[in-house]
Amino acid sequence: MSFKNILENFSKYRRGAEEGGHHEYEHRWGMAIDLNLCIGCNACSTACYAENNLAVVGKDKFEKGQAMHWMRIERYWDDADAGRDFPEQGALFLPMLCQQCGAATCEPVCPVAATYHTPDGLNAQVYNRCIGSRYCNNNCPFRVRYFNFWSYYESSWPEPLNMQLNPDLSVRDKGVMEKCTFCVQRIRTAKDKAQRENRAIVDGEFQTACAQACPTGAIVFGDTMDPNSRVTKLWQEHEVERGPYTSKKPKQNAELRGYRIFEELNVDPSIMYLERVRETEV
Amino acid sequence: MQFANRTSLNNAAAVSIRRLQAKLVQCGKPFYLLMALAVMALLPLTAMAELPVPSHITPPPGEHEGEHVPQPIEFPHDRHVKDMKINCMYCHTYARRSKVAGIPPTSKCMGCHKVIATDRPRIQKLTEYWEKGESPRWKKVHDVPDYVHFTHEKHIRKFVFDADFPVEDVQQVCGVCHGEVREMTVAEKKKPLNMGFCRRCHEANGGPGDCWKCHK
Known part of the structure; x- marks a missing residue:
């Protein structure tokens, strides 16, 4: 179905979410990541390494930007120019992984x-079909695609x-x-x-490695098409919807912390982040 | 390939008949007797039917000339399947339960061969392994690359259990991908088992066409 979809609807496929969708979905896996709960411990990243056979590239290759952490913790500082020293600088953590965009920019290229x-x-990557042109990586606004520059079996x-x-x-x-x-x-x-037990998938029956490893439960994974799943409820609670970007609504309610990264690029990401709230100035 | 095998068998039969004919001519026997003999000799060969394909499966075309994989013990599939009529899933018991069909543990072999055919050299070799507490290192014959996700369980469920296909004839279903194992001693790869082969079957029998269903 999917490959046929590329062949038959290529122009539509390329134009993306504005066309009102061109996929017949069975599920739409999605996430909600609460940045209030994220403590930047990197457990998710480590779990990802273990689950997905990610190669550890070593320091020198890491410095060249050849690391292959499918999930990384991005670190931001609240106010870099305030002259505060390290512990009081106010770090913000953001787990960054593939957003499994509904209208992904990596796919049509x-x-x-x-x-x-x-x-x-999901944005599937078929490894044995890939020729390594790296167009997808260049077209990804999130920079979450990683290229294998070396063979890492022995190292x-x-x-x-x-x-x-x-x-x-x-x-x-x-x-x-x-x-x-x-x-x-x-x-x-x-x-x-x-399928073997002749039933539908139950929400919470399985989760991704990162969600499983998160000690604070910041990552919630589930089917956003299932109206009763935890992730759908979180999305609804924070009034974040699937589909093309309309316009930035002025924030009425401070309780609504949900946003999707680069939503305005119209890529329809599947991950909703919940903004971090600080009670006092750092 | 089976066809070619049968022809060569026929050729061998013809040669032996010709020899017989020569001998009989020396004896001065009438020719029609020879013809009758020849027909009688050939009859069982022509009657040896190819493994029937179950009517609910459209088999994908494709043949493969597999390499002979030397096994620690030359296991005769033909003896077990054709002569003894043992079901494939008696030994390959995980086929209906999991991704891999499974090689039976030596204990399963010994379940029968503690008492059956204990005088044969191959069984004696097996008993040696058993007494040492080792398993023969069977070699894999039908192997798909690591990037392929294939489950026996799903295929058996679709084509046998959900299709109400008689389980005792399961070798016909297995044979779509594994060839006529009942005619082999050690298993040989007789079907290409490449992506084209899989896709042709998935198209003909309504299997999924999504890349990520099979590629991992």
Whole structure:
């Protein structure tokens, strides 16, 4: 269905969310990340490394920008010029991962359709189809696609660490773009299980590795098409809706903290962030 | 390939008949007897039917000449499947439950071979493994690349259990991808098992077409 969709609706596909959607969804996986709860501990990132066979590239390659953390904690300072020293500077943390955009900018630029939209509302990356042109990375406003510049088999998982690799997804080789998949292997397992038991997927039955690892429960994962899921309720509570960007509403209620990053680019991200509120000046 | 095998069998039969014919001619027997003999000799060969494909499956075209994979013990599938009529899923018990069909543990072999055919060299070799507490290192014959997600369980469910296909004939369903295992000793790869083969079958039988259903 999806690949056919690319072939048949390419012009529509390219124009994105303004056209009013061009996908038939079964699920639309989404997230709500509460920045009030995020303590910047990097547990999500570590869990992602373990779950998704992410290579540890080492310090020198990290400095060259070749790191492959599908999930990273971005750090911002409240007021950089106030002259305050480190602990009182007021750090803000923002877990940044693939936003699984409904009208993703990375998808239409792929010359070989290695990245496409699944009926689950995910931006899929088919590793063995990817030729490494890196157009998608250049077109991604969030910079959450990572390119494999090297093969990391020996350096990242020396024996016997290779035994810890997750068999449910491939170990990517060099020359391939990779990105957060919302732990598609877990989604796949849950779907298979639900199908076997002849039922629909229950909310909270499974979650992504990052949501599972978060000690404060800042990350909520679920199906935004399921009206009873926790994530849908959070979205509704904070009046964030799917679909194209209309205009920035003036904030009526300080309780409404929900926003989607780069919403105005009309990429229809699947992750809602809840703004951090500080009670006092830092 | 099966066809070619059968022809070569037929050829072998023809050669032996010709030899017989030569001998009989020396004996001065009438020719029609020879013809009758020849027909009788060929009959079982022509009657040896190809593995029937279940009517609810459209098999994808594609043949493959698999390499012979040497196994620690030359396991005769033909003996177990054709002669003894043992169901595939008796030994490959995980096929209906999980992603992989599974190689049976040595205990399963010994369940029968503690008492059956204990005088054969292959069984003696197996017993040796068993007594040492080791497993024969069976080699994988049908292997798909690491980036492919394939589950036996889903395919068996669709084509056997949900289709109300008789479980005792399950080898016909297995044979769509594994070929005529009942005619092999050690298993050989007789179907290409590449993406084209999978896609042709998915198109013909209504399987999913989404890349991420199979690629991981």
